[in-house]
Amino acid sequence: MEKLSCKDLSFRYNTNSADTLKNISFSVSGSGVLLVVGKTGSGKSTLLRLMKREISPVGELKGSINILGKAQSELSPLQSACAVAYVSQNPDTQTVTHKVSSELSFALENIGTKPSQILSRVGEMATYFGIEDIYSKPIEQLSGGEKQLCCLCAAAVLSPQILILDEPAAQLDPISSGKLFSVLRRLNSELGTAIIIAEHDPSEIFDMCDSILALDDGKAVFFGSRESFVKAAVNDPVLHGYLPAPTRAALKLSKTVFTVKAAKTLLEDTFGVTDAQPSLSAGKPRTDAALKAESVYYRYDRNSEDIISCLDLTVYSGEVFAAVGSNGSGKTTMLKILGGIIRPWQGKVTVSGRNVRSYKNSALYSGCVAVMPQDPYDLFICQTVGEELDKSNKDNELFKRLCSELSLGPLLDKHPYDLSGGEVQKCALAKLLLTDPKILLLDEPSKGLDPQAKAVLGRMLRKLASEGRAVCIATHDIEFAAEYADRCGLFFNGCIHSAAPSGEFFSYNRFYTTAASRIARSVFPDAVTVSELEKCISGGERR
Amino acid sequence: MCYLKTFDPTVPMMYFACVMSICVFTSNPYLQACSLAGGIMLLIFVKGRRSVRLLIGCALIMAVMGATNPLFVHRGLTELFFVGDSPYTLEALLYGLSLGCSIASLLIWFSVFNAVISQDDILAVFGKRLPKTALVISMILGFIPKLRRKYTELLHAQYGSGVSRKPSLKRTAAVFTACLSAQSERVIDISMSMKARGYGLKSRTFAHRRRFRKKDAAAIAVPLALCIACFVYIGSGKLDYWYYPRLSPGGFEPAAVMCYLLLCILPVFFIVKEKFLWRNCPAKT
Numbered sequence: 057m058e059k060l061s062c063k064d065l066s067f068r069y070n071t072n073s074a075d076t077l078k079n080i081s082f083s084v085s086g087s088g089v090l091l092v093v094g095k096t097g098s099g100k101s102t103l104l105r106l107m108k109r110e111i112s113p114v115g116e117l118k119g120s121i122n123i124l125g126k127a128q129s130e131l132s133p134l135q136s137a138c139a140v141a142y143v144s145q146n147p148d149t150q151t152v153t154h155k156v157s158s159e160l161s162f163a164l165e166n167i168g169t170k171p172s173q174i175l176s177r178v179g180e181m182a183t184y185f186g187i188e189d190i191y192s193k194p195i196e197q198l199s200g201g202e203k204q205l206c207c208l209c210a211a212a213v214l215s216p217q218i219l220i221l222d223e224p225a226a227q228l229d230p231i232s233s234g235k236l237f238s239v240l241r242r243l244n245s246e247l248g249t250a251i252i253i254a255e256h257d258p259s260e261i262f263d264m265c266d267s268i269l270a271l272d273d274g275k276a277v278f279f280g281s282r283e284s285f286v287k288a289a290v291n292d293p294v295l296h297g298y299l300p301a302p303t304r305a306a307l308k309l310s311k312t313v314f315t316v317k318a319a320k321t322l323l324e325d326t327f328g329v330t331d332a333q334p335s336l337s338a339g340k341p342r343t344d345a346a347l348k349a350e351s352v353y354y355r356y357d358r359n360s361e362d363i364i365s366c367l368d369l370t371v372y373s374g375e376v377f378a379a380v381g382s383n384g385s386g387k388t389t390m391l392k393i394l395g396g397i398i399r400p401w402q403g404k405v406t407v408s409g410r411n412v413r414s415y416k417n418s419a420l421y422s423g424c425v426a427v428m429p430q431d432p433y434d435l436f437i438c439q440t441v442g443e444e445l446d447k448s449n450k451d452n453e454l455f456k457r458l459c460s461e462l463s464l465g466p467l468l469d470k471h472p473y474d475l476s477g478g479e480v481q482k483c484a485l486a487k488l489l490l491t492d493p494k495i496l497l498l499d500e501p502s503k504g505l506d507p508q509a510k511a512v513l514g515r516m517l518r519k520l521a522s523e524g525r526a527v528c529i530a531t532h533d534i535e536f537a538a539e540y541a542d543r544c545g546l547f548f549n550g551c552i553h554s555a556a557p558s559g560e561f562f563s564y565n566r567f568y569t570t571a572a573s574r575i576a577r578s579v580f581p582d583a584v585t586v587s588e589l590e591k592c593i594s595g596g597e598r599r
Numbered sequence: 600m601c602y603l604k605t606f607d608p609t610v611p612m613m614y615f616a617c618v619m620s621i622c623v624f625t626s627n628p629y630l631q632a633c634s635l636a637g638g639i640m641l642l643i644f645v646k647g648r649r650s651v652r653l654l655i656g657c658a659l660i661m662a663v664m665g666a667t668n669p670l671f672v673h674r675g676l677t678e679l680f681f682v683g684d685s686p687y688t689l690e691a692l693l694y695g696l697s698l699g700c701s702i703a704s705l706l707i708w709f710s711v712f713n714a715v716i717s718q719d720d721i722l723a724v725f726g727k728r729l730p731k732t733a734l735v736i737s738m739i740l741g742f743i744p745k746l747r748r749k750y751t752e753l754l755h756a757q758y759g760s761g762v763s764r765k766p767s768l769k770r771t772a773a774v775f776t777a778c779l780s781a782q783s784e785r786v787i788d789i790s791m792s793m794k795a796r797g798y799g800l801k802s803r804t805f806a807h808r809r810r811f812r813k814k815d816a817a818a819i820a821v822p823l824a825l826c827i828a829c830f831v832y833i834g835s836g837k838l839d840y841w842y843y844p845r846l847s848p849g850g851f852e853p854a855a856v857m858c859y860l861l862l863c864i865l866p867v868f869f870i871v872k873e874k875f876l877w878r879n880c881p882a883k884t
Binding site: 108110111133134137138141142144146148149150151152153154155157158161162163164165166167168169170171174175178194195196207210211214392395397398417418420421422425426427428429430431433434435436437448473487488491 | 718719722730734737738740741744745748752753755756757758759760761762763764773774776777780781784785788789791792793794795796797798799800801802803804805806807808
């Protein structure tokens with residue numbers, strides 16, 4: 057039976073003259089998983105919200121939406137609220153109450169369930185999903201991943217038949233998103249919940265999805281099974297970008313696989329296993345340190361534990377350095393210390409050969425260091441982007457050059473909150489570059505960006521480094537770090553372990569490494585990114 | 600402490616309401632002494648060494664109020680000495696002390712209240728009767744830490760883009776406004792998430808962890824009875840006390856004072872009981 061189907065769906069926002077969605081048809085049957093891909097602004101979120109009547113956007117809707125065999129408008133309010141659940145991207149803005157326990161019972165309280173029943177339902181679910189450890193915690197104390205898990209459970213407590221998720225893992229590190237997806241997998245396979253999920257980076261969800269819908273500019277450019285998607289992607293560079301690393305690698309051998317395991321076996325069978333170790337680059341000792349931290353310790357107050365402990369780090373001019381590590385490990389704190397925003401209680405940070413403490417007033421931030429916060433919107437406190445940039449504008453030439461390089465023209469008159477993730481990232485970078493900094497510190501710059509925006513950002517960072525600036529990023533996005541960083545280091549337990557050139561870093565890491573490296577390890581030990589792996593496969597000698 | 604937590608939160612809330620309602624309104628020194636003594640005893644039991652600062656503060660309040668009241672109020676017939684041309688009277692001194700004692704015991708009782716009753720207890724008590732109010736309180740409790748964190752993040756972002764670290768009203772206002780507008784941006788998401796989970800469909804219920812049991816009813820009956828007895832005595836005028844022009848000779852009603860004293864030290868009974876329970880508890884080893 058079809059759980060949800062849409063026919064010739066078109067939608068236009070009241071404020072827009074053009075249609076946001078054009079003639080989209082698709083269906084999800086039984087306990088199917090539908091993956092929706094498309095770049096930012098392609099209409100994914102609009103489509104997903106239309107499926108959930110309570111939050112569907114206001115505008116003109118054509119075509120039909122059928123849920124559980126009835127037209128969407130014929131469902132009773134209670135049916136509609138219970139049958140379809142919705143989880144969005146940002147875990148911070150979805151939680152309503154102050155504790156996990158009250159968040160979980162929120163939906164049941166809304167539909168007037170008896171208190172005794174609420175407790176048994178919530179308890180049963182918390183046990184099933186294994187979240188008892190966070191059950192009585194305040195939401196404020198949870199990590200991003202735990203918050204998102206809490207939101208998912210809070211939505212699933214009404215035992216919905218269809219679960220809609222709008223980029224649920226966009227803000228999470230790989231480990232937390234893995235946990236989230238394993239819960240989704242259980243919801244789907246053990247309870248038969250149909251899932252409709254939009255993701256920028258579908259590699260995690262790819263092997264569990266049944267069908268894929270690709271949107272471009274409001275039109276459905278593809279709808280069909282996963283296998284036919286792979287076939288279609290061979291000739292379509294845009295669709296190709298959404299394939300996970302194992303599938304891309306296997307495509308070079310004209311095979312279709314979806315998991316690391318299968319791709320690894322395929323490669324080993326085709327090329328044979330090698331004992332070769334990844335090559336070590338002969339690292340030249342460098343002297344042009346732009347930023348140096350020596351045995352730095354930081355804690356919030358005297359009686360708490362060290363968040364940064366014995367951190368030693370050097371970032372050189374002209375390189376992109378990436379500190380990788382999970383969310384909440386203290387990377388943000390480290391960047392704030394390196395950028396002189398907070399002071400360590402012990403240790404020394406040197407910027408361009410001078411102790412950070414010796415910079416008086418804001419001397420550090422004019423032409424020396426610039427820090428991009430995790431949420432780039434934080435840099436904007438004026439009403440328009442133009443106003444904000446004017447504040448830091450001291451050199452009109454530079455301003456004009458940046459505007460044309462980053463094509464900021466059309467964005468200047470907008471309110472910062474009207475910009476998309478990629479756009480605000482660009483504007484924030486422009487604001488920082490107006491001070492012409494020698495050292496740029498960026499906190500999770502690739503978070504929440506679609507693959508295209510990530511590539512633009514990555515190229516921008518490479519260009520900044522080639523201009524002789526030192527760029528230091530903290531990120532949980534391993535693939536991004538492997539692609540664009542010169543050196544990487546693992547941030548763990550309060551300090552950076554094993555900083556090494558990225559190729560070497562990822563090819564020697566066994567667990568915390570890119571999917572391509574995990575696939576290629578035994579065959580092409582030096583391949584770290586998917587494109588490197590593809591090159592190796594094309595040029596490799598078959599057995 | 601953990602024994603007190605085994606009651607329905609209505610019990611301790613009702614208890615504190617009983618104690619404080621009398622302690623706020625009475626100017627009878629005997630009742631005030633009872634509430635102060637009971638409060639101090641409980642505070643020490645509940646907070647241990649951390650209560651020292653508050654106790655010193657309360658002693659200071661009483662001393663200052665006692666000493667300064669006669670400087671401004673010259674009523675009373677027992678003149679101790681003269682300050683300038685005005686008399687410094689015993690009655691005014693004692694009245695000041697009594698006022699100070701009221702304030703000190705209120706502070707102490709509130710401190711005990713805070714230590715015993717958590718946010719969730721308050722929510723549970725309101726939630727059963729006023730589910731919507733409880734939701735609003737819970738939302739506010741969730742919102743405040745978000746707001747604080749956002750403020751710090753915005754401030755750090757401003758530091759990082761070269762804004763002066765000197766605190767100024769202008770900067771605070773700018774950051775705070777930005778903070779509010781960032782939060783109001785999120786409100787749209789929150790309201791979506793609420794609607795998606797069926798908010799507004801039916802009248803809300805409230806999931807509370809605990810039923811009201813016989814044990815709770817018994818524990819609530821005792822303080823309520825004592826409190827009513829005290830109010831009856833107060834109403835009968837037997838506890839009236841005045842300071843001016845001379846200290847009133849009466850105002851001491853042994854039964855009433857006993858009742859209030861018992862009310863004030865009632866939790867000590869549970870604290871002692873808890874000690875015994877643990878002493879004989881096999882879990883200890």
